[in-house]
Amino acid sequence: MTAWLAVIGIGEDGIVGLSPAARALIESAELVVGGDRHLALLGPGKGERLPWSRPIEDTFPAIAARRGRPVAVLASGDPMHYGVGAVLARRFAAEEMIVVPQPGAFSLAAARLGWPLAECTLLSLHGRPLDALRLHLAPGRRLLLLSEDGTTPAAVAELLAAAGWGDSRLSVFEYLGGPREARHDATAADWGDRPAAALNTIALDCVAGPAARPLPRLAGLPDDAFAHDGQLTKREIRAATLAALAPLPGERLWDVGAGSGSIAIEWLRAEPSAAAVAIEREPQRAAAIARNAHNLGVPGLDIVVAAAPEAFAGLAAPDAVFVGGGVGDPGLLEAAWRALAPGGRLVANAVSLAGERALLAWHERHGGELCRLAVSRAEALGRRLAWRPALPVTQLAVRKPR
Numbered sequence: 001m002t003a004w005l006a007v008i009g010i011g012e013d014g015i016v017g018l019s020p021a022a023r024a025l026i027e028s029a030e031l032v033v034g035g036d037r038h039l040a041l042l043g044p045g046k047g048e049r050l051p052w053s054r055p056i057e058d059t060f061p062a063i064a065a066r067r068g069r070p071v072a073v074l075a076s077g078d079p080m081h082y083g084v085g086a087v088l089a090r091r092f093a094a095e096e097m098i099v100v101p102q103p104g105a106f107s108l109a110a111a112r113l114g115w116p117l118a119e120c121t122l123l124s125l126h127g128r129p130l131d132a133l134r135l136h137l138a139p140g141r142r143l144l145l146l147s148e149d150g151t152t153p154a155a156v157a158e159l160l161a162a163a164g165w166g167d168s169r170l171s172v173f174e175y176l177g178g179p180r181e182a183r184h185d186a187t188a189a190d191w192g193d194r195p196a197a198a199l200n201t202i203a204l205d206c207v208a209g210p211a212a213r214p215l216p217r218l219a220g221l222p223d224d225a226f227a228h229d230g231q232l233t234k235r236e237i238r239a240a241t242l243a244a245l246a247p248l249p250g251e252r253l254w255d256v257g258a259g260s261g262s263i264a265i266e267w268l269r270a271e272p273s274a275a276a277v278a279i280e281r282e283p284q285r286a287a288a289i290a291r292n293a294h295n296l297g298v299p300g301l302d303i304v305v306a307a308a309p310e311a312f313a314g315l316a317a318p319d320a321v322f323v324g325g326g327v328g329d330p331g332l333l334e335a336a337w338r339a340l341a342p343g344g345r346l347v348a349n350a351v352s353l354a355g356e357r358a359l360l361a362w363h364e365r366h367g368g369e370l371c372r373l374a375v376s377r378a379e380a381l382g383r384r385l386a387w388r389p390a391l392p393v394t395q396l397a398v399r400k401p402r
Helices: 021-028 037-042 056-064 084-089 105-113 131-138 152-162 236-244 262-268 283-295 332-339 352-365
Strands: 005-010 031-034 048-051 072-076 097-100 121-124 142-146 167-173 181-185 198-204 252-256 275-279 303-304 320-323 345-350 368-372 376-381 385-390 393-398
Touching: 005 021, 005 037, 005 084, 021 072, 021 097, 021 152, 031 037, 031 084, 031 385, 037 048, 037 072, 056 084, 072 084, 084 097, 105 142, 105 167, 105 198, 121 131, 131 283, 142 252, 152 167, 152 198, 181 236, 236 262, 236 320, 236 368, 236 393, 252 332, 262 275, 262 320, 262 332, 275 283, 283 303, 320 332, 332 345, 332 352, 345 352, 352 368, 352 393
Parallel strands: 005 072, 005 097, 031 048, 031 072, 121 142, 252 275, 252 320, 275 303, 320 345
Antiparallel strands: 142 198, 167 181, 167 198, 345 393, 368 393, 376 385
């Protein structure tokens, strides 16, 4: 099919900043779709103008109704980078579309600052929880952020200051690339509640203060990074467990008997494009899981407050399952195994003899790898130190046949 849907990036300089090819696609379109701001930048024309509905997906039927006839969709900057082009690409075939990008806010902000774009972390806070920013805080890291609205810079500054990153430098760019472009600079601690223009982009140069606690993305965070009531997979065991679960992009984990949520949280920290469900029957523990997820930068963790295996009903099939609680409960491992996608991994840890018997019986039927994990820590014994062993953990790791 000949491409009929033109997705055109437009900047704050309006139509004068468009290439001749982009202008020709707009001028020949029977229908031009865009936000009110984009359509205003374009000015009058011969084609029908259609503002986006809310949500924008409600406009898709009107676009699809013109299939095969010229339609132009306006987007900010690069339509395929946190833009509507990426949304349209999930609805229309690639051969139906032609995409004409412009320099986006990220490229323009990096150019103004002299920051190599390939060395920056690029994030959108538009329609996303602000706590997701916590995952990316690291000394010396440079972040470029698309704001939700004019209150976003103050909210970012408040989060940074409260977390010990108040010395970080914020540069807020308004109306990048247009005649109204403006820039404002301050540290997070000094930003205050000053508003910004609704259309703004934040550049953040991270500086860790004395109270900051930079945390790695590798598995094995310190135990005191999690709020818990004792139901916590300890650091060394957790690192080994995540290694066995082997998170990959886009995969989904079920953390069954999640306790503090540490396994699910570290799964998401290791691979932010993945998904995770923490299944925990105790409401107080589920509330602690939610706090841990927000504090550790993965507010997208899904939490199901219910007992397993009943909690599995209606959940999307997992690519990996971790069973950390209730291993010996009748039918739990079998139900998790049935739900697991082909090629998926099941990892289960047991401390009690009953749990270990369940893992040994499972291993006899399905195979997999068994290992015993034992950790000892040096602790005070009178005036000296002695090794104090923790309870050994039996771990089963098995992959489901494809």
